Amino acid sequence: MVTNNGNNGKPRKVIGKPFRKVDARAKCTGQTKFADDIVLPRMLFSKMLRSPVPHALIKHIDISKAASLPGVVAIITGKDLPIPYGILPVSQDEHALCIEKVRFIGDPVAAVAALDEDTAFDAMNLIEVEYERLKPIASIDEALSIAEPRIHEYGDGGNIHKKVSLEFGDMEEGFAEADLVREDTFFYEGNTHLPMEQHAAVAHFDPDGKLTLWSSTQTPHYVHRALAKVLEIPASHIRVIATPNGGGFGGKSDPFNHEVAVAKLAMMTGRPVKITLTREEVFYCHRGRHPVLMWVKTGVTRDGAITAMHFRSFLDGGAYGSYGVASTFYTGALQTVTYDVPRYKFEGVRLFTNKPPCGPKRGHGTPQPRFALEVQIDKIAEELGLDPAQMRKQHLAPANSVTANYLRIGSMGLGPCIDKVVEGSRWREKYRKLPYGRGVGIACSSYLCGAGLPIYWNNMPHSGVQLRLDRQGGVCIMCGSTDIGQGSDSILAYIVAEVLGIDPFDIRVVTADTDLTPVDLGSYSSRVTLMTGNAALQAAERARELLTLAVAEKLSVPIENITFAERRAFDVENPEVGVSFAEAVQLAEAKYGTIGTVGSYSPPRSPGKFKGAGVGPSPAYSYSAAVAEVDVDPHTGIVTVERIWIGHDIGQSINPTLVMGQVEGSVYMGLGEALMEEMAYRANRNVVHKFPSMLEYKSPTTLEMCDVVTYLIEDPDPNGPFGAKEVGQGPLLPVPPAIANAVYDAVGVRIDEVPITPEKVLAALRTSAQGRPARFGPKSVPDVVWPQPLKVQTPAQGGDGREMPREAVHAKD
Amino acid sequence: MPGRKKQKASIQFVLNGEQVEASFAPHKTLLEVLREDLNLTGTKHGCELGECGTCAVIVDGRTLLSCLVLGLDIEGCNVETIEGMADGGELHPLQITFADLGAAQCGYCTPGFLLTAKELLDKSLTPTREEIKEALSGNLCRCTGYIKIYEAVEVAAARMRGEDAEPAKESIYGYE
Numbered sequence: 001m002v003t004n005n006g007n008n009g010k011p012r013k014v015i016g017k018p019f020r021k022v023d024a025r026a027k028c029t030g031q032t033k034f035a036d037d038i039v040l041p042r043m044l045f046s047k048m049l050r051s052p053v054p055h056a057l058i059k060h061i062d063i064s065k066a067a068s069l070p071g072v073v074a075i076i077t078g079k080d081l082p083i084p085y086g087i088l089p090v091s092q093d094e095h096a097l098c099i100e101k102v103r104f105i106g107d108p109v110a111a112v113a114a115l116d117e118d119t120a121f122d123a124m125n126l127i128e129v130e131y132e133r134l135k136p137i138a139s140i141d142e143a144l145s146i147a148e149p150r151i152h153e154y155g156d157g158g159n160i161h162k163k164v165s166l167e168f169g170d171m172e173e174g175f176a177e178a179d180l181v182r183e184d185t186f187f188y189e190g191n192t193h194l195p196m197e198q199h200a201a202v203a204h205f206d207p208d209g210k211l212t213l214w215s216s217t218q219t220p221h222y223v224h225r226a227l228a229k230v231l232e233i234p235a236s237h238i239r240v241i242a243t244p245n246g247g248g249f250g251g252k253s254d255p256f257n258h259e260v261a262v263a264k265l266a267m268m269t270g271r272p273v274k275i276t277l278t279r280e281e282v283f284y285c286h287r288g289r290h291p292v293l294m295w296v297k298t299g300v301t302r303d304g305a306i307t308a309m310h311f312r313s314f315l316d317g318g319a320y321g322s323y324g325v326a327s328t329f330y331t332g333a334l335q336t337v338t339y340d341v342p343r344y345k346f347e348g349v350r351l352f353t354n355k356p357p358c359g360p361k362r363g364h365g366t367p368q369p370r371f372a373l374e375v376q377i378d379k380i381a382e383e384l385g386l387d388p389a390q391m392r393k394q395h396l397a398p399a400n401s402v403t404a405n406y407l408r409i410g411s412m413g414l415g416p417c418i419d420k421v422v423e424g425s426r427w428r429e430k431y432r433k434l435p436y437g438r439g440v441g442i443a444c445s446s447y448l449c450g451a452g453l454p455i456y457w458n459n460m461p462h463s464g465v466q467l468r469l470d471r472q473g474g475v476c477i478m479c480g481s482t483d484i485g486q487g488s489d490s491i492l493a494y495i496v497a498e499v500l501g502i503d504p505f506d507i508r509v510v511t512a513d514t515d516l517t518p519v520d521l522g523s524y525s526s527r528v529t530l531m532t533g534n535a536a537l538q539a540a541e542r543a544r545e546l547l548t549l550a551v552a553e554k555l556s557v558p559i560e561n562i563t564f565a566e567r568r569a570f571d572v573e574n575p576e577v578g579v580s581f582a583e584a585v586q587l588a589e590a591k592y593g594t595i596g597t598v599g600s601y602s603p604p605r606s607p608g609k610f611k612g613a614g615v616g617p618s619p620a621y622s623y624s625a626a627v628a629e630v631d632v633d634p635h636t637g638i639v640t641v642e643r644i645w646i647g648h649d650i651g652q653s654i655n656p657t658l659v660m661g662q663v664e665g666s667v668y669m670g671l672g673e674a675l676m677e678e679m680a681y682r683a684n685r686n687v688v689h690k691f692p693s694m695l696e697y698k699s700p701t702t703l704e705m706c707d708v709v710t711y712l713i714e715d716p717d718p719n720g721p722f723g724a725k726e727v728g729q730g731p732l733l734p735v736p737p738a739i740a741n742a743v744y745d746a747v748g749v750r751i752d753e754v755p756i757t758p759e760k761v762l763a764a765l766r767t768s769a770q771g772r773p774a775r776f777g778p779k780s781v782p783d784v785v786w787p788q789p790l791k792v793q794t795p796a797q798g799g800d801g802r803e804m805p806r807e808a809v810h811a812k813d
Numbered sequence: 814m815p816g817r818k819k820q821k822a823s824i825q826f827v828l829n830g831e832q833v834e835a836s837f838a839p840h841k842t843l844l845e846v847l848r849e850d851l852n853l854t855g856t857k858h859g860c861e862l863g864e865c866g867t868c869a870v871i872v873d874g875r876t877l878l879s880c881l882v883l884g885l886d887i888e889g890c891n892v893e894t895i896e897g898m899a900d901g902g903e904l905h906p907l908q909i910t911f912a913d914l915g916a917a918q919c920g921y922c923t924p925g926f927l928l929t930a931k932e933l934l935d936k937s938l939t940p941t942r943e944e945i946k947e948a949l950s951g952n953l954c955r956c957t958g959y960i961k962i963y964e965a966v967e968v969a970a971a972r973m974r975g976e977d978a979e980p981a982k983e984s985i986y987g988y989e
Contacts, residue, residue: 028904029896029898195921246921247921279861279862660984660987661961664961665956668955693860694953702945702949702950705958708958710988
């Protein structure tokens, strides 16, 4: 039984304290081994030949010249890896190397293994591929209007990957109750993770038929499954080790073609094979933020209470499924968890286009609708003559409630977040009161603390921890989680150290190795602290129980008196009566045999039972509120963000320094998305990426980064370990809309899309000077034939979370 | 270019205080020589095009991007990499503050930041926040938002001045 307490009434020694990360010094001395730092004897180097055309049939591949180049050991093409894979069971649409057709510039068609990287590069350029070009599909509009050629032979018709339609409650009634109904359109441009580390992988196949892959991946478990499928060898013969990720942000969450290719080349050659992608290739891997066009219709009463919301999203998915079906649902899921939305309808469509595939980036599918929602609320507040901070706070979704779309909210700290940023920023003195060119804007948000359901259907735990205690007093934690810089290895050590009364640096942490560690599903959906934390807590409490029984017997002290602190187990009433931690382990080992315990975590069941209810539920939701203060130069259109005040509802900090780092890093990434970052393509030139380089893909440097004033709201959530909620993704979400709202406050123009570039600000200022609407953004959304919505009665209507029978739906219509 | 000449060049230089000799294909960059020929993988790469600052090393007292320097050009130079930043077992004050204050998240850009910051502090122990930003403006970090990095540089500078400096409470726990 997880008690979320684990301290026998003693003050906490580790949780909530700013300990150094367990791996920090290795990182500061150059000793951390990232994937590209691995060198094995007789290792070969791989390069992949990528398509220079966006959409074409492969007519012929000639590898003869390349194969005859001295130093080339093996070359593979699509026919060597005929089995498809993909992260989601519903979209197994990728091949490691394209077989019949290529779908974007950068899609790989062949892989070479050679004695050195230069030879592999030369050989790659000697491979001849004959393509028969197909019409490329470059945009949401084109994908909706051009049914042939199809990029994939599956989906919801033409180049539509997925259409969804969900309706909760009586929308007509909701809009009828409204005093004001607003319809607005927004666009959120796609952007990419840009981790500093380029993806790299090393594969080794030993003579006994076992494959090992070291890879810069956030999800070794899913890579493990994909390799077993594609390579047709038992999963038990495959070991995937996720090396420390040099940044992930969601970009290393899919099984990747280069991982499969080096594994195959290692099997063929009997030698280790390494691949390290170039920065340009990292742009082609992508899986980043979907460009999303949005339409939102919201009804409100005079005091700003929402009566109904109808949200439509159009996602430019790129060339493959990736996480796209989940991304689509996520663009419609979390609208309901910040403010009370009694009736809600969502329609979403994801399109295939001939661009690098989109997928999950920090906030996965939710920053885009959050931008739309928070900017629209700013407009509504203005139209109603209300203060947008106060209006938001008045209509918060209640704690411990179930939303119209069946998301169960537990703790809810958004109100205090709003109070903190309003007070800290001196909002009331600034809003609509600053001189022209300066402005403030506010926005709020929420994010998951882990997806409530696994990616493939199963009823096993989402996270497992094994703990081994040895008689020298050593403790080893084994967990499948992957440290991508967020500190997940350290979180395990802190939690176990707290329970066992030892120092985090006494502990050895072994993670992300499918041979040695129990499954954790991966570093995505902000799940790791909550889920591995609960699993670690359970394992540690079980170990403490064994030690307690042995120590109590030895000391002849009642069991409930035994506590653990300062590397000792002792009687709380007579602290001098006790044993060292190592002695406690020895007593337990003598009594029970070798001491090892396990812990695991499965999220609670979601109240939603309808089809599509799998995306959105979470054991807990974090909340954030942000105020941005900006300076807008009306002559250049340049927006400078001076400072952001952000309040984040963390539940309980496991380590405040790491929490602060995640808040500041999220603000940074949100700032980049708001002002400059974009994955842009030349539609009329083969849909080629405009600038696959770090120089031209603009991201904030120290000179663009704003000041950040952070407030942590601690209100422990019963589902979190020690009450902890997430912080890795949520604080990004309010930043882009807060900046957009501040730009409006500064110069009176609405920029209804990101990035908010100087060109867009100037264009809006120009139209404003001409007496036209002071706005830059999409004017309309395409007509789409939406499927009949799946109707679900809301909890307020007495619904049970199941969809209404089709007959009833029709009868009602 | 198939058939490229593979004849190696040989140079001598001082690396982290030790005289070394290296033989490598003459087109190799200093980054490649360090990582591939001298097995010092602490120097990282993010673009290999001089865009990100990740591969910064100190050559004759100045930080240079090792991906833009030919290995051949460092003949006789004095090169400092992350592996040489600690003094024996004693970490450099910047390494301590970066580790303790959360300035290294994923840690991949960290060696480049540490060496760039070291060059700054080698010149002055009283840099302002603006001077720190300016000095580090060529290094990209995607994790931290840079703020913890500024704080780590400031605390290290203060300690190197002999002060008993600790980070501000707000930078660890947030504002009240």
